[in-house]
Amino acid sequence: MTDGPLIVQSDKSLLLEVDHPGARAARLAIAAFAELERAPEHVHTYRITDLGLWNARAAGYDAETVVAALVDHSRYAVPHALLLDVADTMDRYGRLHLEADPRHGLVLRTTDRPVLEEVLRARRVQGMLGARLDEDTVAVHPSQRGALKQALLKLGWPAEDLAGYVDGEAHPIALAEDGWQLRxxxxxxxxxxxxxxxxxxxxxxxxxxxxxxxxxxxxxxxxxxxxxxxxxxxxxxxxxxxxxxxxxxxxxxxxxxxxxxxxxxxxxxxxxxxxxxxxxxxxxxxxxxxxxxxxxxxxxxxxxxxxxxxxxxxxxxxxxxxxxxxxxxxxxxxxxxxxxxxxxxxxxxxxxESQGYIAPAECTEVRVSMPAGDRMAYAMAEAEDRPRLGAAHPAKIDVVEQLVARHPEEPLLVIGQYLDQLEEIAERLGADLITGQTPVRRRQELFDAFRAGEISRLVVSKVANFSIDLPEASVAIQVSGAFGSRQEEAQRLGRLLRPKADGRSAHFYTVVLRDTQDQDFAANRQRFLAEQGYAYRIVDGEDLRRLAGGRAPDEVAGSLE
CATH class of the missing domain: 3.40.50.300 (P-loop containing nucleotide triphosphate hydrolases)
Structure with missing residues (x-):
């Protein structure tokens, strides 16, 4: 028994004590092969999966490296059966190879003949394989290269693709030499x-x-x-x-x-x-x-x-x-x-962030109570209607106005899912609205005006989730989203992470309706960012007036890591 931050359990779950001084090193060590499942305040739960282990193997990690990561950071003895299972699972990757053969073109070759025999009898690969060339080799039509890899992964025998690539058409491209270089x-x-x-x-x-x-x-x-x-x-x-x-x-x-x-x-x-x-x-x-x-x-x-x-x-x-x-x-x-x-x-x-290449961010979840008169209507609503009733409830709009008032000089985005909700917020704030119906030329005009500082507020739908470069945006208020989407949460915070010219932090607010599916979805959305080390402070909407400078008093702020 050691004083490590990790508890490795026989069901392939890993419990990481967040406040332990070795937690960061352990998190980095297991990130290549374990997926975060839950991230409450003090103990995060990860899961070792076959896909995670095969991905690690394909990226160059071997079983010894994975086993060492578990053993070195574990507080208790790691179950021997789990270590054997990790080694066996990773060993399944690469027993089948896709290779380029000078005589037969693309072939599937094995280092373990019974595995090839098992695969040849599987329905998933019927029609993808050609003639048996020898006991260890089967011809593959080049058009089936991708489909075969998908099928073999589902069969539990992921193939290592060693067939190489065509060069494609050459075209000269060089990085510009004007005082910049790759980080x-x-x-x-x-x-x-x-x-x-x-x-x-x-x-x-x-x-x-x-x-x-x-x-x-x-x-x-x-x-x-x-x-x-x-x-x-x-x-x-x-x-x-x-x-x-x-x-x-x-x-x-x-x-x-x-x-x-x-x-x-x-x-x-x-x-x-x-x-x-x-x-x-x-x-x-x-x-x-x-x-x-x-x-x-x-x-x-x-x-x-x-x-x-x-x-x-x-x-x-x-x-x-x-x-x-x-x-x-x-x-x-x-x-x-x-x-x-x-x-x-x-x-x-x-x-x-620690290297100064992205801005630090403070994440705050503002929980709003549903008026008493609406709680019964929500409880009696059809299941398919409840997500919208919670996410787009009018009680959120007053909170948005209060949050905007606290950042009067900062470039600010309000982001949501439901167009009628966004239209009302844009009208209340006197801000421009960008949705999927906004013509591309108009979108570009508004984004350019925001970048240039000509406007400081934009209300945007999910069209702004991805690949939109707004470097000076430093505040985002999320009012609704695509259910419990972790990647959407990460992308929305990402709108704020370009480094600021004055070095200031970004503020990411999520407005959540208490005691509804909206609150449940918010918890799931935060999981990926929690794994990356971001903490969500929880603030009661009724106590917003007690917020100062974007920070919540201890008595109204909780923490989710």
Whole structure:
């Protein structure tokens, strides 16, 4: 028995004592293979999963490293059966290899013949495999490379893809030499991707994921397809590439709802690529036909199903996923792993903050009580109506006004899910509103005015969740969201994390209706950020007048870590 911060249990749960002096080191040690499940004040619960272990194995960790992390940080003896299970699970990765064979093209080869025999009899892989070439090798049609990897992952025998990549069409790209350079962690991320060939880079919002993409493009020197979440994001990527690389305007094409340019560097929106006509996706087919050397997926955790399917056909191309969090509420992290690749680089948010590259942030949950007259109506409402009744309750709007009044001079965003709620808030605040119905040109005008300091308040819907660069925004008030979405919570805080010119902290408020599903969803939304080290102070809405300078008195503030 030692005085470690971690308790490792036989059900594969890990309990981390948050206030222990060794907690941070333990958190970093287990982050590569364990997922956070619960994060109350003092003890966080992690879970070891097969996918987490395989992801760690694909990224270069071996079983000895994982076992050492558990043993070194555990307070009690680690259950021997669990250590054996960790080793056995990680050993399942790589018993099957996808390889390029000079005579037969793509093949599936095994180092353990019974595993191949088991796979050959599985329904999931029927139609994906060709002739048996020898006792250890089966031919694979190149078009089935991605689908086969997905199927093998679900069978519990994830294949190591050693088949390599086609070079794609060459295109010269260099980083601009005008007094800037990649930050050390950005360079490490580029190198991790380049040596791995494909995979995902996880960096906090505001930490410069676009620059990692530019660095990867310069390293590859190939034609590149960049997939993004919106036309506004596409134009931000274009502006950043023009500023940071040798690329000219003529070399960069936009493929969106308003423009259909295919050039050596093409930036396309997920929305236009997934447009379906007569049962097919014509834009996907057009993009798949080009000889790209690199595919970049911005906000890779958001990939829609048709893009997953396209990616299954692009396994011979190098693929780079960029995201602040790999959390997906639909549980499709396995598809990101099998089709894009493993994590090649993952930087904790607080580490980047401590280096001064993202702004510190104070997170506050303001709990508002429902008027007595509405509680019975909520209790008697249909289950499908309750999320909206809680999230969009009018009692929140008075709280929003009070919070705005406390930050009169700071650039401020109000973010929500429900348009009628946002319209009322915009009217009460006298602020401009941006939703999915706002034309792209008008969105850009308002974002530019906000950046320039011409307006200091914006009310925005979920269209501003992703890839919107508003460096000076320092206050965000979240009034409603997409149920219990952890990745949305992380993205919304991320709107504030660009370093401020005067070094000030950001303030992230979430307004929650007490004793409703809204409160339950808020608890789930906070889990990812809690794992990153952010603490949520809880304030009663009735006591807002006692807030001073964004800090809550001890008697009305709690803490969630």
């Amino acid at each position: 050390p962690y950005q360079q490490e991320a580029v190198e991790g991707f380049r040596h791995g060939g494909s995979g995902v880079v996880v960096l906090p919002c505001g930490a410069g994921k676009t620059l990692v993409g530019a660095g990867a493009m310069a390293a590859m020197q190939r034609t590149t397809l960049i997939l993004v979440t919106s036309t506004v994001s596409a134009r931000q990527w274009r502006d950043e590439l023009l500023r940071r690389t040798s690329l000219t305007d003529e070399e960069i094409g936009e493929y969106s709802g308003s423009s259909k340019e295919v050039r050596p560097i093409t930036i396309a929106t997920y929305q236009v690529l997934t447009t379906k006509r007569k049962g097919i996706h014509p834009h996907l087919e057009l993009m798949s036909a080009r000889d790209w050397g690199l595919i970049v997926y911005d906000e890779v955790h958001l990939l829609p199903a048709p893009v997953f399917r396209m990616t299954a056909d692009l396994q011979a191309r190098r693929r780079l996923g960029l995201t602040a969090t790999l959390v997906r509420e639909d549980g499709r992290e396995g598809e990101v792993f099998s089709l894009i690749g493993p994590k090649r680089y993952d930087a904790p948010w607080k580490d980047i």
